[in-house]
Amino acid sequence: MRYLAKISYDGSKYKGYQKQPNTKTIQGELERVLNVINHTFVNVHGSGRTDAGVHAFGQMIHFDLIVDMNEKEVKKAMNSLLSPDIYVRAVTIVNDDFHARFDVRKKEYIYQLNMGEYDPIQKDYVYQYNQELDVKAINKAMMYLKGEHNFRSFTKVDEEKESYVRNIYEAKIQKDGNFLIFTFIGNGFMRYMVRNLVGTLIEVGEGKRKPQEIDEILKAEDRKMAGKTAPACGLYLKAVSYE
Amino acid sequence: MRYLAKISYDGSKYKGYQKQPNTKTIQGELERVLNVINHTFVNVHGSGRTDAGVHAFGQMIHFDLIVDMNEKEVKKAMNSLLSPDIYVRAVTIVNDDFHARFDVRKKEYIYQLNMGEYDPIQKDYVYQYNQELDVKAINKAMMYLKGEHNFRSFTKVDEEKESYVRNIYEAKIQKDGNFLIFTFIGNGFMRYMVRNLVGTLIEVGEGKRKPQEIDEILKAEDRKMAGKTAPACGLYLKAVSYE
Numbered sequence: 001m002r003y004l005a006k007i008s009y010d011g012s013k014y015k016g017y018q019k020q021p022n023t024k025t026i027q028g029e030l031e032r033v034l035n036v037i038n039h040t041f042v043n044v045h046g047s048g049r050t051d052a053g054v055h056a057f058g059q060m061i062h063f064d065l066i067v068d069m070n071e072k073e074v075k076k077a078m079n080s081l082l083s084p085d086i087y088v089r090a091v092t093i094v095n096d097d098f099h100a101r102f103d104v105r106k107k108e109y110i111y112q113l114n115m116g117e118y119d120p121i122q123k124d125y126v127y128q129y130n131q132e133l134d135v136k137a138i139n140k141a142m143m144y145l146k147g148e149h150n151f152r153s154f155t156k157v158d159e160e161k162e163s164y165v166r167n168i169y170e171a172k173i174q175k176d177g178n179f180l181i182f183t184f185i186g187n188g189f190m191r192y193m194v195r196n197l198v199g200t201l202i203e204v205g206e207g208k209r210k211p212q213e214i215d216e217i218l219k220a221e222d223r224k225m226a227g228k229t230a231p232a233c234g235l236y237l238k239a240v241s242y243e
Numbered sequence: 244m245r246y247l248a249k250i251s252y253d254g255s256k257y258k259g260y261q262k263q264p265n266t267k268t269i270q271g272e273l274e275r276v277l278n279v280i281n282h283t284f285v286n287v288h289g290s291g292r293t294d295a296g297v298h299a300f301g302q303m304i305h306f307d308l309i310v311d312m313n314e315k316e317v318k319k320a321m322n323s324l325l326s327p328d329i330y331v332r333a334v335t336i337v338n339d340d341f342h343a344r345f346d347v348r349k350k351e352y353i354y355q356l357n358m359g360e361y362d363p364i365q366k367d368y369v370y371q372y373n374q375e376l377d378v379k380a381i382n383k384a385m386m387y388l389k390g391e392h393n394f395r396s397f398t399k400v401d402e403e404k405e406s407y408v409r410n411i412y413e414a415k416i417q418k419d420g421n422f423l424i425f426t427f428i429g430n431g432f433m434r435y436m437v438r439n440l441v442g443t444l445i446e447v448g449e450g451k452r453k454p455q456e457i458d459e460i461l462k463a464e465d466r467k468m469a470g471k472t473a474p475a476c477g478l479y480l481k482a483v484s485y486e
Contacts, residue, residue, distance in 0.1 A: 010363045055364055079361075087363045118322075120253045120330045121298055125364060 002064050003074055004094045008057045009086040012124035012233065016052040017059070026050070026086060030061065033081040037074070038065045045100045047107070047240040051192070053232030055125070058089070058108075058239040062100040098242075106169070106241040108185045109194045111234045113202075116178030126179070127234030133205030135175050141204040141211035144218065145171040145184075145197065152221040154197055155190035164190070164221070173201075183238075192229050200227035245307050246317055247337045251300050252329040255367035255476065259295040260302070269293070269329060273304065276324040280317070281308045288343045290350070290483040294435070296475030298368070301332070301351075301482040305343040341485075349412070349484040351428045352437045355477045356445075359421030369422070370477035376448030378418050384447040384454035387461065388414040388427075388440065395464040397440050398433035407433070407464070416444075426481075435472050443470035 009026055019027040027044050034042035047060040069077070075091040082088070112126040115133055122128070145168050152164035170185035182201070184194055200217065203209045209227070217225045252269055262270040270287050277285035290303040312320070318334040325331070355369040358376055365371070388411050395407040413428035425444070427437055443460065446452045452470070460468045 008363055010366070057364075084366055085363050087361050089360065117332065118330050120251055120328050121300075121368060123253070123327050 001068075002062055002094050002096050002098060003071070004060060004062050004092050004098065004100065005075070005078070005088050006090040007059050007061060007086060007088050009055060009059065010124075011050060011053050011055040013083075013085045014052065016054070017046055017048075017050045026056075026059075029083055029086055030063075030078075033078055034063055034065070036081055037069075037077050038067050040066065047100045047104050047237075048189075049191075050235075050237055051232055053124070054235045054237065056237040059237050060100050060104075060240040060242075062094065062098060100240075103242050104188065104240055105243055106185060106187060106239075107189060107237070108170075108183065108239040108241075109189060110184075110236050110238050111182040111194060111198045111230065112236070113180040113182070113198075113230075113234055114178055115180060124233050127231050129202070133180065133202065134207060135173060135180065135205065137207070137211050138173050138180075138201050138205045141201055141209075141214045142171040142173060142182075144212070144214040149218045150221055151190060151193055151218070153217045153223055153226045154193050154200070155223070156192050157223045161190065166190070166193075171197075194235060195230045195232065196223075196226050196228075198230040198234070202230065203227040244311075245305055245337050245339050245341060246314070247303060247305050247335050247341065247343065248318070248321070248331050249333045250302050250304060250329060250331050252298060252302065253367075254293060254296050254298040256326075256328045257295065259297070260289055260291075260293045269299075269302075272326055272329055273306075273321075276321055277306055277308070279324055280312075280320050281310050283309065290343045290347050291432075291480075292434075293478075293480055294475055296367070297478045297480065299480040302480050303343050303347075303483040303485075305337065305341060343483075346485050347431065347483055348486055349428060349430060349482075350432060350480070351413075351426065351482040351484075352432065353427075353479045353481050354425040354437060354441045354473065355479070356423040356425070356441075356473075357421055358423060367476050370474050372445070376423065376445065377450060378416060378423065378448065380450070380454050381416050381423075381444050381448045384444055384452075384457045385414040385416060385425075387455070387457040392461045393464055394433060394436055394461070396460045396466055396469045397436050397443070398466070399435050400466045404433065409433070409436075414440075437478060438473045438475065439466075439469055439471075441473035441477070445473065446470040 015023045017026045030044045044063045071091045075088050078088045113129050114126045148167045150164045168186040172183050174181045258266045260269045273287045285306050287306045314334040318331050321331045356372050357369045391410045393407045411429040415426050417424045
């Protein structure tokens with residue numbers, strides 16, 4: 001039976017989603033627990049990787065079990081065995097041809113930034129920028145991101161892809177007191193893409209770049225044109241949608 | 244020169260405020276840093292202890308330095324040397340007879356509880372109760388706490404005190420979605436007192452106790468009458484006031 005699960009995790013405690021030998025990873029911890037439940041090896045397929053320090057509210061994974069368990073039982077068994085840093089929010093049985101990565105239709109990421117005083121309690125969960133930013137300028141800049149674009153300027157330099165074209169359905173910024181929340185919804189995001197977008201938007205908010213430069217950077221298709229990579233701690237995979 | 248400093252810290256990374264040999268404590272970390280700044284031993288006096296896992300937004304400490312530094316310089320020097328889990332929010336020069344503990348007039352604690360779904364990201368910062376509570380009943384129960392009472396029933400059993408009488412100026416509960424925030428303002432709080440109050444109030448919210456039982460427990464002056472100690476992770480020392 002194939003199961004689809006929605007999970008949340010505290011990424012600050014792991015070296016990223018993807019399994020690596022002798023390293024604490026989300027996938028590694030999920031497979032450890034499912035191996036116990038299934039009494040044999042289980043391969044966990046995620047909707048995509050998240051890097052070290054990146055969090056998730058709604059990461060999606062699929063896996064096959066040979067033991068006969070219903071959705072509730074799988075959820076309960078996993079949560080009773082998992083580290084408290086990872087939580088299974090929901091489990092549903094899916095068709096055998098469903099794939100958590102290939103069938104993704106939409107992903108939503110948010111990025112949290114604190115413009116106010118440094119807060120030690122949130123240091124692993126909100127980027128402690130601790131200075132004012134021009135939110136209006138950032139908002140203007142984000143308009144250029146919406147729609148279908150080649151995002152080569154905003155991904156990892158050594159990333160060789162068939163296509164760098166992605167469709168951004170929503171790109172917005174909200175201000176809540178001293179907190180900024182960036183939201184990005186699109187059909188897919190490449191490695192470091194959201195953090196490179198946020199890092200470049202921060203430079204717009206600092207007045208170092210004009211909002212319309214975002215358009216020029218997109219057209220250049222050159223990573224060197226974009227800004228710095230924003231820290232991992234502010235980034236959350238919020239939701240993944242399927243057909 | 245005597246300095247008063249307001250500090251915030253992530254208590255989940257420490258074995259409590261008070262210095263202990265070979266243990267990571269808030270006081271120990273503060274003294275380590277001040278010893279470097281002052282080139283000789285500095286004794287740090289806190290407004291009171293916080294237990295392992297308890298956080299602070301506004302803990303107050305005083306200390307004497309022999310080096311000649313102004314308030315800004317002391318703040319900057321401390322923050323550049325401290326672990327990122329502790330932050331000095333403000334430093335002011337005070338009279339030589341000022342004492343961070345003996346001169347306290349008022350303290351404010353808050354306690355955060357999540358009635359909603361388990362959230363791994365907040366597990367060290369909000370008590371993951373993950374079930375509904377009767378907020379109206381808790382609110383009613385908290386009325387009995389206001390004013391001057393003997394709080395012997397709500398403190399550590401082996402605590403021998405001259406007086407168990409404390410004055411609670413404010414005791415209230417706020418609901419924000421699935422989050423509950425308990426606020427307690429008083430002239431002083433004994434060891435485990437806030438956590439024992441919250442633990443007992445949770446039992447009221449569960450329907451296991453009637454709101455008016457709070458009054459009976461206070462009058463009994465017997466720790467066995469009160470409820471369980473709520474976990475440390477939800478507790479924050481928010482503010483300490485002086486004359």
